Amino acid sequence: MPQTITLSPNTQLIKSDVTLPVTDAWFEPGFWQAQNALSGTGNGRGAVWFIHNELGDFVIRRYHRGGLIAKFNKALFLYTGLKSTRPWLELHLLEKMRALNLPVPRPIAGLITTHNGFYRSALITETIANASDLFEMIKAGKSHTLDWNNIGHVIKRFHDHGIYHSDLNCHNIMVDQLNTVWVIDFDKCEQRPINPIWQQNNLDRLKRSLNKESEKQASFTVTDTQWNHFLEGYRG
Structure with missing residues (x-):
């Protein structure tokens, strides 16, 4: 279970990997840029930075909202207790999945800053x-x-x-040079009772993401045969 360190009345550090000297400064891109350790940035719902230094390779992700509400509120969430925050839940789930030997990123730490009943937050995981x-x-x-x-x-x-992935799509499944398949980005995901309905919904969501990208990208093609191979692997 993640460990919590109170840094100030409004700031809490959540650590999954207690072997690393994580501080709140780790969540600031400028901290790493000053050490020439900022190796890149990424796109998506949240702001993303990639870190490379002697302690390892990490990715920082700030939690942002999506959808229409993001036009009015990009990064504030209602605070109802630490164990209900996005970083704590995601770190805890990652720890569970690692214990089950599932191929997910190593959880490192999260940061919560509260103000007037709301919070902002960020997460650090190890890069694959x-x-x-x-x-x-x-x-x-x-x-x-x-x-x-x-x-x-x-x-x-x-x-x-x-394991229910709330946004299973072609951006959240990765393959490394050893052909190991990984799943990433477990914000708003959970472990729930097994049910074929949500499982099929997960598969349908993945298929929709493939179809959507194929309509947008001329070079993006997944054949029916390839998808059938996927389903055969899923069904065993």
């Missing part, structure tokens, strides 16, 4: 080495090189442990 997400690989014309059967088998492993 030498990996690309399905979107980038398929866009680059490498769909035929992917082991779709194994990807389906890995997703089934998560489902067999009751």
Whole structure:
């Protein structure tokens, strides 16, 4: 279970990896930039920074809202207790999945800053080495090189442990140079009782993401045969 350190009346540090000297400064890109350790940035709902230094390779993600509400409130969430915050829940779930030997990033730490009943937050996890997400690989014309059967088998492993991914899509599944399949970004996800309805909804969401990108990207192609291999791997 994550450990909590109170840094000030309004700031709490949540640590999953107690071996690292994580401080609140770790969540500031400028801290790493001053050490020439800021290796890149990313896009998505939240702001993302990639860190490379002698302690390891990490990714910082600030929690942002999506949808229409983001036009009025981009990063504030109602504070109802530490164990209900996005970083604490995600770190705790990552710890559970690591204990189950599921292929997910190593959880490092989270930071919560509260003010007037709301909070802002950020998360640090370890970067998956030498990996690309399905979107980038398929866009680059490498769909035929992917082991779709194994990807389906890995997703089934998560489902067999009751892991519900709220946004399973082609950006949140990664494959490394050893062809190990990883799943990332577990914000708003949970472990729940096994039920074929939500499991099928997860698969449908992934398929919609593939179809959506194929409509937007001329080079993005997943054949019916490849998707059937995925389903065969999922069904065992």
